[in-house]
Amino acid sequence: MSVTIRENYHHGELRSALIAASDEIIRESGVEGFSLREAARRAGVSPGAPKHHFGSIVGLLTEVAIAAYGQLARYLSDALVANQTAEQKLQSLGTAYVRYALDNPGHFRLICRKDLVNRHHPDFEPAVYSAMTGFVLTAAEYYGSTFPPETDQAVHPGIVAAVSTIHGIAHMAIEDKFSFVLGSDEPEAELLGTLLPSMLNFHWPVRDPQ
Structure with a gap:
C-alpha cells in the first residue's frame, strides 16, 4: 500500500x-x-x-533500520513456544531469523550497511539488543555461559559463533547461495523446510530426553 x-x-x-x-x-x-x-x-x-x-540519507535510513530491528524482534519472539529446550529454541530462533531475511531482503541488507546506518544513534543499540537478546541468552544457556559475562571474562565464543552462524546463513539465503544444493523449483520452501532444519540441527542437535 x-x-x-x-x-x-x-x-x-x-x-x-x-x-x-x-x-x-x-x-x-x-x-x-x-x-x-x-x-x-x-x-x-x-x-x-x-x-x-x-x-542526511544516513539519518533517514537509520530510522528505517531501527524500525526493521523492531520487526525482526517480533519475528524472533513469535518463534518461541513453551517448554522448549535450549537447542530447540536456538533452532526456532535461527529459522525465524532466516525467514525474516527472506521476507525482508532490502531491510536485512540495510541493517548490515554500516555506511548507511548511524550505529551511534541513541535508539539504534537498544533496538539491536531488543531484537537479539533472546537469541544471545539462549545461546548462552546452550553453551553453559552467561550474558553479559563477568567483568573479567570475555563473551563465550560459542555465543559469538551462534550469532555469526545464523547471520551468515541468512545472508547466503537472500543471495541465493544455496542453489547449488537445492534441486527444487521452490528453493526458498526447500531451504526453510529441509536444508535449514538439518543445518541447524547439525549445529545445535536436539538431544534425546533422558
Whole structure:
C-alpha cells in the first residue's frame, strides 16, 4: 500500500511520513533503489524536506533500520513456544531469523550497511539488543555461559559463533547461495523446510530426553 500523499504536515507527521515512504522504497527496491528525492515524492513534500528533518540519507535510513530491528524482534519472539529446550529454541530462533531475511531482503541488507546506518544513534543499540537478546541468552544457556559475562571474562565464543552462524546463513539465503544444493523449483520452501532444519540441527542437535 502506497504512502498517502499530503500537502501539509505537523512536524512529527512529516517525519513519520518520510520514514514510511523510505520503508516502502526499501521493501520494493532495496537500498539500491532508494533516494531522498523519491522518499520526498512519495511523502508529498519538497525534495529538501528529508535532509532538513534527518540531516542526511544516513539519518533517514537509520530510522528505517531501527524500525526493521523492531520487526525482526517480533519475528524472533513469535518463534518461541513453551517448554522448549535450549537447542530447540536456538533452532526456532535461527529459522525465524532466516525467514525474516527472506521476507525482508532490502531491510536485512540495510541493517548490515554500516555506511548507511548511524550505529551511534541513541535508539539504534537498544533496538539491536531488543531484537537479539533472546537469541544471545539462549545461546548462552546452550553453551553453559552467561550474558553479559563477568567483568573479567570475555563473551563465550560459542555465543559469538551462534550469532555469526545464523547471520551468515541468512545472508547466503537472500543471495541465493544455496542453489547449488537445492534441486527444487521452490528453493526458498526447500531451504526453510529441509536444508535449514538439518543445518541447524547439525549445529545445535536436539538431544534425546533422558
